Amino acid sequence: MTRARSAQQPLHPPRARTGAPRPAGGRALRAGVLAAVVLGLLLPIAAGLWETLRAAFGHFPAIGATGPSLSPFAALLATPGLGQAVALSLWTGFAATALSLLLALGLCAVAHARLSGSRGARLLAPFLAAPHAALAIGLAFTIAPSGWIARVLAPLLGWDRPPDVALVGDPWGLALIAGLAIKEMPFLVLMLLSALTQIPLREAMAAGRSLGYGRGLVWMKVIVPQVWPLIRLPVMVVLAYSLSVVDMALILGPSNPPTLAVMLTRMFSDPDIFALLPASAGALVQLTLVLGSFAALLAAERVAGAIGLWWIRAGGRGLTAEPILRGAAGAAAALLALGALAMASLVVWSVAFRWPWPAPLPESWSWRAWRTASGGWDSAVFNTLVLAGLTTAASLVLAIAWLEGEDRARRGRAGWAEALIYLPLLLPQIGFLYGLNVLFLRLGLRADLFAVAWAQALFVFPYVMITLSAPWRALDARLPRAAASLGAGPWRRLVAVKLPVLLAPMLTAAAVGVAVSVAQYLPTLFMGAGRVATLTTEAVTLASGSDRRIAAAYASLQAALPFAAYLAAFAIPALAFRHRRALLGGAA
Amino acid sequence: MTLVLDALTVSPRGGPSLFPPVSMTIAGGEMAAVMGPSGVGKSTLLDAVAGHLAHGFAMQGRVVLGGREVTHLPPEARRIGLMFQDAVLFPHLSVGDNLAFGLARRVRGRAARRAAVEAALDQAGLSGMAARDPATLSGGQRARAALMRTLLAEPQALLLDEPFSKLDAELRDEMRAFTRDHVARLGIPALLVTHDPDDARIAGGAVVTLRAA
Incomplete structure (x- = not known):
């Protein structure tokens, strides 16, 4: 009952039937990621630049300045030094x-x-x-x-x-x-x-x-x-x-x-x-x-x-x-x-x-310095932890969604997308952060933890994305394929195969996110209007103060948080996969 | 259950076909083979049948499995099992959990699913290895575990991408026989891609040779 035709003698004349390219998978996912990146990342930067540009040309109605005028530049040029x-x-x-x-x-x-x-x-x-x-x-x-x-x-x-x-x-x-x-x-x-x-x-x-x-x-x-x-x-x-x-x-x-x-x-x-x-x-x-x-x-x-x-x-x-x-x-x-x-x-x-x-x-x-410092750093520690947690979680979810969207479309990253990821890191923070702050105030959004988190995430996301991209792509493509041929749909492939196998790189990316968030100074200063204190803003303020020991205590704790995150990123996969030889030693 | 490839060919977007259209009909229990020099697109052909074609490649023709056209279905809905050169067991799961991942949803209840996995391990000569780390298995054991995982998903066809080429001679014979016996017993069509004429001969079914278009 076997009929096999060699390639040269087709059973039927080949019909000019284009196997209509199957609808690229994950379209909704990719649309969601694009919307999040444009609204959450691109738009704030563009708006911040625009507000800065207006103020630079003397247009700032909130303080009664209407432009355009070149006097801000004249004033700038007159600044000594x-x-x-x-x-x-x-x-x-x-x-x-x-x-x-x-x-x-x-x-x-x-x-x-x-x-x-x-x-x-x-x-x-x-x-x-x-x-x-x-x-x-x-x-x-x-x-x-x-x-x-x-x-x-x-x-x-x-x-x-x-x-x-x-x-x-x-x-x-x-x-x-x-x-x-x-x-x-x-x-x-x-x-x-x-x-x-x-x-x-x-x-x-x-x-x-x-x-x-x-x-x-x-x-x-x-x-x-x-x-x-x-x-x-x-x-x-x-x-x-x-x-x-x-x-x-x-x-x-x-x-x-x-x-x-x-x-x-x-x-x-x-x-x-x-x-x-x-x-x-x-x-x-x-x-x-x-x-x-x-x-x-x-x-x-x-x-x-x-x-x-x-x-x-x-x-x-x-x-x-x-x-x-x-x-x-x-x-x-x-x-x-x-x-x-x-x-x-x-x-x-x-x-x-x-x-x-x-x-x-x-x-x-x-321990005097630590005792003194710990008497006054409750809110700074709290803010630092909340900001690191919020920005890292949001960035990691967005990065995973982005990479999964690329996988489902079965295509690599376009040049413009790569540039988009790097954009916040290529512009000087001071060029758009104050403008962003002005925009938030105009929209009636308060200078609070949420505003600071948003501004920090502009810089946390690119680093998380850069860190996660290489290991994500290095994942053996046959693993999700094997899962698919066993009947696992896209979500089961993601949750049951890809994410567990990529646990170590995901935790590394999270540690990078925590480190970037904890280190942010200008976004916290500007978007918090000086009212949101973190270990970083406190440490920078104390650095010029007279008590070297207190400044050292703040800075030590500031450094300890990302260290702990990195330590966890190395220790958790080693512990979780202690009986899974193929996944050990790949934590990077 | 019959697998029909109807004038199937693959071309890069806007480019010429990689190979002339392939048409073959593989009956249940038969193991057919596709041969050809490396780089001619044998694996791409399997990708097309399994539904894993990379972006930028277009497929012409049809894939029909048991009278059901699967050409435009996502891979997980085709019910076509896939075996790779390396076994590609999931590294984060134990051997038993790898098999449980494949085991069809039809089998319900913890005890029943466990029993099905144990039975499959017994069949593959892997009794008592459910809790093992797949990285600690030998090459032959891994290959057998992967085959059982695939079969537990109750596929209606089986594709094999040079599955024996990394095994040494003795193991290769054993695995070929093991695979062929299972295909015959389950009565499903199987398509083997290989550059080893022995593989194709022992498969026992039709042989198609791909040449570059």
Whole structure:
């Protein structure tokens, strides 16, 4: 009863019957995700930019200003130190980005084999988890004339009193550059490690070396050009962030004049309400600065590409690249060590009682700072936890819905969608957050926890999405297929197969979300109108205060929350899957 | 129960067909084979039959199973079982729970479902392994567990994507016989994709060779 026809002799003449493409699955899901992203993410940013633009041109009816007029720009230009502030922002932003990128490349060149997979993620987790403000406070304590470094050097150099140099807030912004690099370099390393898994690294290395090029030269001539397109967006994120950071610049940067973003934050908080107008004009300048810097980066990419091609075509096979890469890797390790020292010094200061100079450790210890601080931080701790929980949960749900929508449509991500995810990270926060606040007030929405959560989620969602996307796509596509062939519909496939198998990466993404939320400063300050206190806003305020121990206690707790989240993200899958070998060791 | 592929072909959107239209009729209990060089689209053909075609590919022709056209049904509604090269057991579930995932909803009640899973494990020579982590099974054990999981879903047809190619010679013979016996016993049509002529010969049914269009 068998009839089989070979391909050449069809049973029936092939009918020109287009198997009408089955309606792409999950259309409702994708429409919902798109609506949530447009209404929740895109619209607030666009509206915030619009309000800022109006105020910058003198139109702010709520305070009786009607434009358009150029007087806000005139007032801005008359602000003393503006030019210096702009120059300082550009210098610290570009220097921090270049330093982070070069050191990350060096570290990956030397150590990518040892950092691959979950190991790198585990090693870098503390640096990714540490909030910017806490790290900045710890770094300030460490490099201050009375800090650990000077204390260790004192007996060697015969100092009998703290050296009289201003290392924190130095006019060149070196402390700020170091602080930014400690935070941004690990992020770039993580992005690089993930990019390296997407190129045929081993084969390229083998091919290059068999042609007589040393390991370092293959890295620079073959590997870096391949990974650059994959890390361009993350580098732009680092550049935008470094050019417009506020909390780190407040703590580590010079104060007179400060960077542009700090100067503008002060103007936005000025009791004189009309300072809002030049501040908004300044926000536009900040925005232009960032966009112009992107253009400069892309121009530099072209120039470097041309020079690189010339260099590659010359065919030089010297072995001289290795010392440079080793040096960069060494510097990267030193920077990470400095970061670790900074975090440790927070804890030590928070429990120090008597700590005379130049003793390396306190003479006596005390919980006084923690007792004092815990008397007044109830609402800050509560707000921090609620904000982290709300923003992370909402972001994770939206990210899962987005990725599941892509799966159901069986298509990858369009370029515009990828850009949409990165958008909030590519614009300076100060460029649209105040405008967003104005919009909320005009709509009669109060400056409360909900408003702050919304603003924070603009920055939490992209990081959660970026963290979850790679492992989601790396999921063995045959697992959901096997489930489908067993009769499981799309929802059962998601809930019973995909989500459990992806538990570890989901928890990692959640930990990233918590870390990003806890670290937010400007969204909390602006959208909460100064009335929503979190551990971050309190720590930044206390950083300039006189009691170093209390500031250390706040910053320690601020850092402890994301640390705990990362710890849970590693521990829970290890515990849940202790009898499931295939799912162990993949937590990243 | 008969599986009919009627002038089935696949093309990338706007592109030419990957292979000339395939027409075959596989009777219940028969195990037919599709052969061809790698890259010709054998797995794509299986994807089309099972309903997993990637976005950007269009399918022409019809798939009819037991008189029911399934061409436009989502994969979970086709009742076509799928076996992969690696067993693809769910890594987060125990061996027993993998089988329970597949077990048809028709079997109701905790005790009855448990008994059905135990019976299937016994049949596959996996007695007492219900609580095991699938990662601790040998290759042959995994393949048998995957087949039982597929069969517990009571499919009306079975597709096999090079299911024996990763097993060593002795196990391969054993698995071929095991699979063929089950297909014959259940009386369902089976379609095997392979590049191994032995697989195709031992399958015993019709053989279609794909060539690039």
